[in-house]
Amino acid sequence: MxxxxxxxxxxxxxxxxxxxxxxxxxxxxxxxxxxxxxNDFGSMLKQAIGSVNDAQMAAKDKRNAFEMGDRSVTLADTMVTAAKAGIAFDATVQVRNKFVEAYKEIMSMPV
Known part of the structure; x- marks a missing residue:
């Protein structure tokens, strides 16, 4: 084993x-x-959600910097960061949906 x-x-x-x-x-x-x-499952899930939150905060910061006219932040960088955050969030939603499906299936099993 x-x-x-x-x-x-x-x-x-x-x-x-x-x-x-x-x-x-x-x-x-x-x-x-x-x-x-x-690592237990809860801490791994918390880390994953934290990294998605960090990606969204980074996208927000870049978007704000671009909107304020910061010349060090390009439109391409802003869009790539926003796309990465969006993909990470979509993946998190899909994982949540799979958990909900699994929970419903387990709860409908006869004991």
Whole structure:
């Protein structure tokens, strides 16, 4: 097993033990502890949304500088930055839509 699979397996076993009421540590059951140095999904999602926000703020700043007549900012730079921010935002919306679809599908599954 690779590290990610082993980590997932360890998490599943510890959740099983917790659900069964056995509160012993995973080390006592010959299960390796979950690696806490890996990024969890929430922090990765937060970073992705933060980078999209940064791209939009950079596009806004370039647009404002161009509109104010700053000669160091060209129209091409402004348009490229705005296009990058727009693509990043569209991709984020598509990911959100896929999450909503997956959530609806999971919620409609019989238990």
């Amino acid at each position: 690779d590290i990610k699979t082993n980590s997932l397996y360890a998490q599943m076993q510890s959740m099983q033990l917790e659900a069964m009421g056995n509160r012993t540590s995973p080390v006592e059951n010959n299960v390796s502890p979950v690696n806490s140095s890996t």
